[in-house]
Amino acid sequence: MNFEFKNIEFRNFFDIDLNKYDKKAIKVSFISIAVMLLISIISTILIKLNFDGVTRINIFSILLSFHLSALKVKNMMVFSISTVKIGIIILLIIPVIVLSITNLFIYKREFDSIKECMYESFKIAFLYGMFLSVIAIFSRVKINMGIDAMFGFGYNNSTTIGYKLIYSFVNGFMIAFITSTILNWKKEFYGRYYFVDIVFSALKVFINLFVITLIITTIVSFTKNYTFSDFGLTTYSKGFGIVAYIAQIASYLMIILSGGSVEIGDKSDSLSIFSVFNKSIFMDTKLIIFIVFSIFALTMILIGSKIYKNYRYDNKKMILHFSVFYSFFISVISRFSAISISTSSIKSFSSFEIIAKSNPVLVFISAMILSMIFLNIGYKATEELEEYL
Template identity: 45%
Template sequence: MDTKFEFKKPNFDNIKENMRGFKEKINLKREGKQALKVAGIAFVILLIVSVIASSVRRQFLDGMGNINMFSILLGLNLVGVRIRSNGMMMFSSSTINIGIIILLLIPILALVVANIFIYRRKIETIDRCVVEALKVGFMYGLLLAITSIFSTTRINLGMGNMFGFGNSYIAIGYKFFPAFGNGFLIAFLTSAILNYRKEFHGEYYTTDIISDAVKEFLKLSLIILVITVIVVFTKNSTLYDFGLSDYSKGGAVVAYIVQMAAYLITIAIGGIVHIGDSSSMSIFSIFNSATFTDTKLLIRIIFCVFAIAMIFVGANIYRNYRFENRKTVLHFSIAFGFLVGLVAKFSSISLSGSVMQNMSSMDLAVRAGTFTTFVIAIISTVIFTEIGYRIAPHVDDLFR
């Protein structure tokens, strides 16, 4: 029986296709881990900053107190502090929001560095850009939430036994879901805005509108920041109404200026800022309020700046998005109102929970309703942007 062996030439095209498919699978696996790497790198950067801050604080306190570095890390992300006490202390169960908004620059910068380092190659589609930002937000929020479990610091005071009340202590920590929520918002928005501006600017209508809202918000914030700087260094008494003027001295002046600018943005756009237990301030009530005349004048000026800026924005929307319909004004206003709502959320300094009578004073509590500010900001922005949208064609006709 004769057996013939036939030598077949290898099909190199199939081998190439298989190798290409194998490489694509590897790339997909790598891409799937990119979000985790971004969140992890940002978390490590913040952890290093927290360790340094903890060491510096201990040095200044001469070794008094055990400062939890995880508490500092979560504090940089403006997560509300939960305080529980047992014994003769003033608090039984309270939550403190320390909304020193300038602290957000540290996690934002950490996330920017991580994004630039990991996403060095071009992101091919806007869908992947959004998905990657969502994954980064989820991973970063989850890392903060897990950290909140280990962040509780218990301080034993040893005072209760002297009076027969048992051991007295304070437990300071953070809640799981607020930590996740803050981390998700900060990481998602930072990653989405950064990668979009780098890759897809000018290619998509929806994202361009959001990008324009971010750009205009930053411009307005910068203008208000400059006005606040001038006011603080020329006539500091203008801002006594906020109850935080004592912090405008020394090294805290930068944080103070940014904080005041955040409150002024909220008020000028129509939001309501609550000061203490009984006082509140908004553009609608400023005319009849008991605030100083200089503060009233300042808020009126900032309101006029906002109104003029939005009128110009409306005119630009007409010129740049004329192929769209008037809904562009609404889309821009929603994005802009969302940013103002974020400022209201993260800039709140407040104390809530059960408080003893000797701690009933809350003069330093300055807070704004996030949802209320969001809705009012949308309405205010729609009104002035619509004015600019309507008058733009008539102005263009005059210069033809």
């Protein structure tokens, strides 16, 4: 693939015809939410049929859980507030597929410029996020379990469960914006602009590494499923749990192989490629981390070599640009794969946290530095080899 090193013109970014695409952004976001709501209703019915004792499930909560929104639990009896983030990364596939199909159905090949494409993606993301934030309001459920529930007086032992409004908006915005932008860029501008091509090159490498990591995780999980217990996750059971478990472990391995760290258990403990051999974890886990890291390093070295062979006379900054976009995709995985339960009590002024998460900003920085190092190794090695020969 040959890159065309064209610059994107961002001057007068908002100097576009706002009515050109009529109400297509509204249609995409509304139809996507409607389809997600239908999927949530079906999921609710299946849950009730397969789990005895589950009689009351909030459909809106199911919908927000597909977008990995943060759950807030407030107990008035003990004055405690808990925030639950269950970043089961596999669930994101559902809204991404729905948004992709809706985008393809509503928008044809009609974008004249990248700025128009990004503006429409921004509108879709904003509206989609707003829909989710409104749904978050209706997701709240209040449960009374104390003496006041029986006699109408006594202690207030009510528990309020609901999703955070701002968190729901941010998640919805990110999912819709990234999905819409990448999909429409691929459909309209791939092969025409360097900026777009380098994004998809980084995305392709990211997907390939994730698939390889997923295969390795699957093999290890079915042979020695105790190996990944170091990540603080219980072993899977059956059915969907197997898929969710493997995808979750693969996500954490992607963060680690890219130079990031995953916090396990409490904030004082973390697992990264730089500390893995100093930790008291299974030797099998250390071996798997070393293998996936070696694959990452070799991949980046080969890409660095390819950059030198094909583009050394055009733009060496491709190494930096590639690293930035690859690191962005890793940081997105970090953002959405966080699992944590944090609770604080006003009575005891104490808090605890059970976590398996990472800092997206630090992951971005670490991944960019590490990928640039290996890309430069491949670039320089090929340059030296060419001069020697």
